[in-house]
Amino acid sequence: LFSAVQPAPPDAxxxxxxxxxxxxxxxxxxxxxxxxxxxxxxxxxxxxVAAAERKLxxxxxxxxxxxxxxxxTYDADVKELVFGAGxxxxxxxxxxxxxxxxxxxxxxxxxxxxxQVSPDARxxxxxxxxxxxxxxFTRAGxxxxxxxxxxxxxxxxxxxxxxxxxxxxxxGTIVVLHACCHNPTGxxxxxxxxxxxxxxxxxxxxTAFLDMAYQGFSAGIEEDGAVVRAFxxxxxxxFVSTSFSKSFSLYGERVGGLSIVCADADEAARVLSQVKxxxxxxxxxxxxxxxxxxETVLAxxxxxxxxxxxxxxxxxxxxxxxxxxxxxxxxAGVTRDMSYITDQVGMFSFxxxxxxxxxxxxxxxxxxxxxxxxxxxxxxNEGNVGYVSASIAAVLDD
Ligand code: PLP
Ligand code: TYF
Numbered sequence: 001l002f003s004a005v006q007p008a009p010p011d012a013x014x015x016x017x018x019x020x021x022x023x024x025x026x027x028x029x030x031x032x033x034x035x036x037x038x039x040x041x042x043x044x045x046x047x048x049v050a051a052a053e054r055k056l057x058x059x060x061x062x063x064x065x066x067x068x069x070x071x072x073t074y075d076a077d078v079k080e081l082v083f084g085a086g087x088x089x090x091x092x093x094x095x096x097x098x099x100x101x102x103x104x105x106x107x108x109x110x111x112x113x114x115x116q117v118s119p120d121a122r123x124x125x126x127x128x129x130x131x132x133x134x135x136x137f138t139r140a141g142x143x144x145x146x147x148x149x150x151x152x153x154x155x156x157x158x159x160x161x162x163x164x165x166x167x168x169x170x171x172g173t174i175v176v177l178h179a180c181c182h183n184p185t186g187x188x189x190x191x192x193x194x195x196x197x198x199x200x201x202x203x204x205x206x207t208a209f210l211d212m213a214y215q216g217f218s219a220g221i222e223e224d225g226a227v228v229r230a231f232x233x234x235x236x237x238x239f240v241s242t243s244f245s246k247s248f249s250l251y252g253e254r255v256g257g258l259s260i261v262c263a264d265a266d267e268a269a270r271v272l273s274q275v276k277x278x279x280x281x282x283x284x285x286x287x288x289x290x291x292x293x294x295e296t297v298l299a300x301x302x303x304x305x306x307x308x309x310x311x312x313x314x315x316x317x318x319x320x321x322x323x324x325x326x327x328x329x330x331x332a333g334v335t336r337d338m339s340y341i342t343d344q345v346g347m348f349s350f351x352x353x354x355x356x357x358x359x360x361x362x363x364x365x366x367x368x369x370x371x372x373x374x375x376x377x378x379x380x381n382e383g384n385v386g387y388v389s390a391s392i393a394a395v396l397d398d
Contacts, residue, residue: 012131013370020368028366029384031375034183034347036246036314039381044249044314048307052296056289066285068276070099070257074291077298078242078257081221082212082228089232093265096272098258098279099286102251103213103243104132106258110209110239111140112278113260113271114174121207123174124165126150128372130183133176133211142174150185150350155340157187163200171205179240180224181214181346184374188218188345194227198234208238216247216311217318218345237261244294246347247311253290314378318347321380325349328389334396347378357395365391 010018016032038044069075075097079090082097089095100106114121123137127146137144147169148161166175177197182188189197201208208231215224231238237260244255260275262268279285297303322342329338341349353361353373361367367388369375380388 016368016370019362023366023368025366027387028368029379029388030368031377031379031388032368032370034246034376034378035251036249036318036347036378037381039317041379041381041383043251046249046307046310048297048303048310049248049250049293051303051306052293052300055296055300056292063288066099066288066291068279068285069097069272070286071288071291071295073299074099074295075257077295079259081215081298082225082240082242082257082259083232084222084225084229087229087232089261094262094268096260096262096268096275098272098275099291100241100256100258101254101283101286102245102256103211103241104136104256105254105286106241106243106256107133107136107209107211108140109258109275109278109282110241110260111137111142112282113275114207114209114239115141116274116278118172118174118207121172121174122170123176124169125176126162126178126182128184129176129178130211130213137174137176147175149182150187152352155187155343155352157185157189157193159189159193159196163196166197166200166206167204169204169206172207173204174207174209175201176209176211179210179212179215179227180218181348183213183346184348184370184372185350186344186346186348187350191226191230194230198231201231201235201238208235210238210240212240213243214246214346215242217315217347220315221308221311232261235261236263244290248294248297248307250290250293253293254287255290255294318378321377321385322349324382324385325377325380325389328385329393331386332390332393334389334393336396341377347376348374349377351375351392353392353395360395361391365394367391 020030079097123142123144124147125133126149134144147165148158151158218224240259242257245251262271297307326338326341351373355371358369358371
């Protein structure tokens with residue numbers, strides 16, 4: 001049966017972690033995968049989450065099946081964080097939100113549903129994008145192409161190229177957009193540029209799919225959610241995938257959500273009924289614990305306030321590490337202007353290093369980033385930033 005099965009290549013990013021684990025270099029640093037680590041270089045258990053764990057453990061409950069679309073209070077929380085508590089869309093019953101297995105699960109439910117309603121649509125993702133966007137939409141049955149995004153020369157977004165590519169897309173094309181903290185480049189659109197994207201989405205009748213895996217990591221929950229609200233004001237229907245992997249440091253619990261904006265409440269009810277079939281035929285219903293933790297934090301004003309503080313601490317620490325890296329590179333003798341690192345937002349920096357330089361960083365210095373030159377600045381700390389700076393300086397050879 002399996003004699004013709006070919007070995008598949010490892011995931012470009014998760015495969016790096018395996019390589020990192022096997023590396024005996026005592027100074028090794030993993031800047032490959034997008035995982036936030038604290039000043040001690042450890043994946044944090046947030047105070048608010050630990051408190052929620054205690055609260056839940058104090059009243060142990062049997063774990064029944066959740067509804068197909070998940071914990072209702074959790075879905076309501078996702079809606080509120082993404083669209084804002086006062087959103088008229090919520091009041092009008094136009095938003096369908098289902099609990100999902102992280103941001104990836106949300107994208108997959110959305111992709112499978114879209115394949116049913118728009119089987120012939122093409123999918124456009126940014127160039128470059130998170131690797132899994134291409135793979136996931138391809139596996140869902142779509143042909144995936146790219147729109148221009150990164151401008152390597154100008155170190156920013158090629159807005160004119162992006163708008164031109166979107167404008168050339170056929171009506172109904174599914175456009176995957178990073179709502180904030182673009183992965184891998186770290187360059188986001190300004191509110192004015194988003195309005196121009198929305199102009200094209202409306203004029204060309206494109207299907208926008210906003211992937212929001214890092215809400216709160218650019219400027220704040222409200223601030224980063226403004227993009228979704230801008231769409232909500234002008235675009236009749238679109239998709240938003242949410243992930244709490246990073247914002248609650250709950251990677252392994254697989255907590256996320258998919259929201260679909262519909263024309264009216266009647267349409268929303270029909271859409272929900274179909275999305276439930278997608279879920280049922282994949283995994284029946286989502287797991288209980290991660291959603292219960294997020295729900296417990298968000299429902300308790302004190303825990304919620306502490307979570308907002310902790311999210312701010314993570315955001316500020318990443319920003320401080322961006323500055324430390326720029327300073328460290330200068331100290332290590334790099335003469336070229338590296339200040340673009342502090343212009344970027346979110347967990348990543350597209351360092352501009354070549355594949356050869358990234359391979360040297362890994363093999364000679366044990367500093368792991370992706371071949372595309374992406375490094376996770378959220379894994380830097382005071383203890384390793386000097387070594388990372390010196391290693392990058394060595395391969396840049398200025
Ligand atoms: N979308 C983007 C842009 C991401 O960077 C990630 C990273 O993990 C995801 C989606 C997936 O999120 P999750 O880990 O919650 O599945
Ligand atoms: O881009 C990253 O590093 C994160 C984590 O298949 C990730 O988004 C990477 C690869 C993958 C799943 C998650």
